[in-house]
Amino acid sequence: MKNRTSKILITGGAGYIGTHVLVELLLANQQILVIDNFENSYSKALEQVFKITKKNFDFLNIDIKNVMKLDKVFKDFKPDIVFHLAGKKNVLESKNHPIKYYHTNVIGVTNILSKMDEYDCKKLLLSSSASVYGNPDKIPISEKCLVTPLSVYAKSKFFMEEIVKDWSHLNDNRKVIILRYFNPAGNHYSGEIGEVSRHDQSNLFPSILKVLDKKKKYFNIYGNDLDTKDGSSIRDYIHVSDLAKVHVSCLEYFNEMQKCDVFNIGSGIGTSVKEIIEKIEHILKKQIPIKICDFRDGEMPVSIASIKKANKLLKWDPKENLDSIIKDLIEWKSKYPNGYV
Numbered sequence: 541m542k543n544r545t546s547k548i549l550i551t552g553g554a555g556y557i558g559t560h561v562l563v564e565l566l567l568a569n570q571q572i573l574v575i576d577n578f579e580n581s582y583s584k585a586l587e588q589v590f591k592i593t594k595k596n597f598d599f600l601n602i603d604i605k606n607v608m609k610l611d612k613v614f615k616d617f618k619p620d621i622v623f624h625l626a627g628k629k630n631v632l633e634s635k636n637h638p639i640k641y642y643h644t645n646v647i648g649v650t651n652i653l654s655k656m657d658e659y660d661c662k663k664l665l666l667s668s669s670a671s672v673y674g675n676p677d678k679i680p681i682s683e684k685c686l687v688t689p690l691s692v693y694a695k696s697k698f699f700m701e702e703i704v705k706d707w708s709h710l711n712d713n714r715k716v717i718i719l720r721y722f723n724p725a726g727n728h729y730s731g732e733i734g735e736v737s738r739h740d741q742s743n744l745f746p747s748i749l750k751v752l753d754k755k756k757k758y759f760n761i762y763g764n765d766l767d768t769k770d771g772s773s774i775r776d777y778i779h780v781s782d783l784a785k786v787h788v789s790c791l792e793y794f795n796e797m798q799k800c801d802v803f804n805i806g807s808g809i810g811t812s813v814k815e816i817i818e819k820i821e822h823i824l825k826k827q828i829p830i831k832i833c834d835f836r837d838g839e840m841p842v843s844i845a846s847i848k849k850a851n852k853l854l855k856w857d858p859k860e861n862l863d864s865i866i867k868d869l870i871e872w873k874s875k876y877p878n879g880y881v
């Protein structure tokens with residue numbers, strides 16, 4: 541069914557996932573205002589979105605911690621729906637800067653909710669993370685699995701989830717969709733947008749690219765004797781364009797749901813770190829130097845999503861795979877070797 545046009549406020553829309561979500565929402569003819577303070581992104585990313593879609597959208601440079609500026613955003617734009625993606629996401633950094641993380645992620649979401657209340661906006665989509673599951677008691681992980689966040693980052697996401705759940709229960713008209721992303725990877729097939737970060741980050745594919753670019757000597761494999769098929773950790777990599785498309789499916793689901801619902805967003809397939817290295821080496825016919833390191837605190841050996849609930853209720857199915865993730869990364873890297881910098 542064709543979605544009606546809604547006025548959607550996207551926080552963090554200049555970021556890695558935000559730009560991909562923005563592309564899909566614009567192609568679905570939604571009216572968009574992006575807010576971002578470029579804390580971890582570049583304005584060029586938004587120009588690139590226009591290059592792909594040829595569709596206009598509005599943008600304001602705003603920090604979600606700035607309540608006065610947020611007030612003006614809600615007053616002027618009057619969104620029907622907020623997609624809240626802005627936030628800090630580095631697990632390792634969160635350990636050393638817990639207050640920064642709680643401030644941006646937790647206070648940030650309360651700021652958004654209080655403005656939604658004030659300006660009568662009743663629909664919220666929250667970007668959460670598979671990290672809230674901690675060490676899951678069952679694989680694949682369903683939304684019913686116990687939530688035991690291990691890192692400060694994961695705890696901040698857990699607190700955000702609890703806050704938006706409480707908010708959704710205040711009256712019948714409020715609706716919240718929580719998406720727990722597993723491991724987004726790759727980029728738009730055009731190679732025009734991709735993962736760029738102002739801060740050092742530990743995501744797998746950007747780290748491999750750094751080694752291929754000789755910006756890093758080795759790719760660190762954290763854990764070599766885990767209880768997995770080859771001793772390295774296993775993750776559920778989801779092409780970021782598949783992940784972005786689920787946000788369009790959520791527009792329809794908002795009309796059918798009540799209060800709050802949580803969905804895992806992954807591919808449902810587990811791949812080990814070593815398998816990925818081998819695959820990239822095979823495609824590029826190049827060797828990637830590796831270094832074996834200790835398994836990191838706050839990580840889990842295996843994380844694979846059950847995506848049955850999203851398949852059924854959001855009528856969404858990932859279409860891409862590891863091959864297209866790698867192919868699209870190579871395209872992006874060949875066009876923008878240094879990102880947007």
Ligand SMILES: NC(=O)c1ccc[n+]([C@@H]2O[C@H](COP(=O)([O-])OP(=O)(O)OC[C@H]3O[C@@H](n4cnc5c(N)ncnc54)[C@H](O)[C@@H]3O)[C@@H](O)[C@H]2O)c1
Binds near residue numbers: 554580602648670
């Ligand atoms: N990328 C992943 O692996 C992953 C996995 C699970 C969940 N998530 C969640 O998805 C969301 C988006 O992640 P991403 O990978 O696109 O990260 P990102 O860092 O690329 O994007 C986040 C965006 O938010 C902006 N931002 C940060 N603090 C802000 C503030 N105070 N005010 C306004 N804007 C601010 C940044 O500038 C950036 O553009 C985050 O909430 C993250 O926790 C990401």
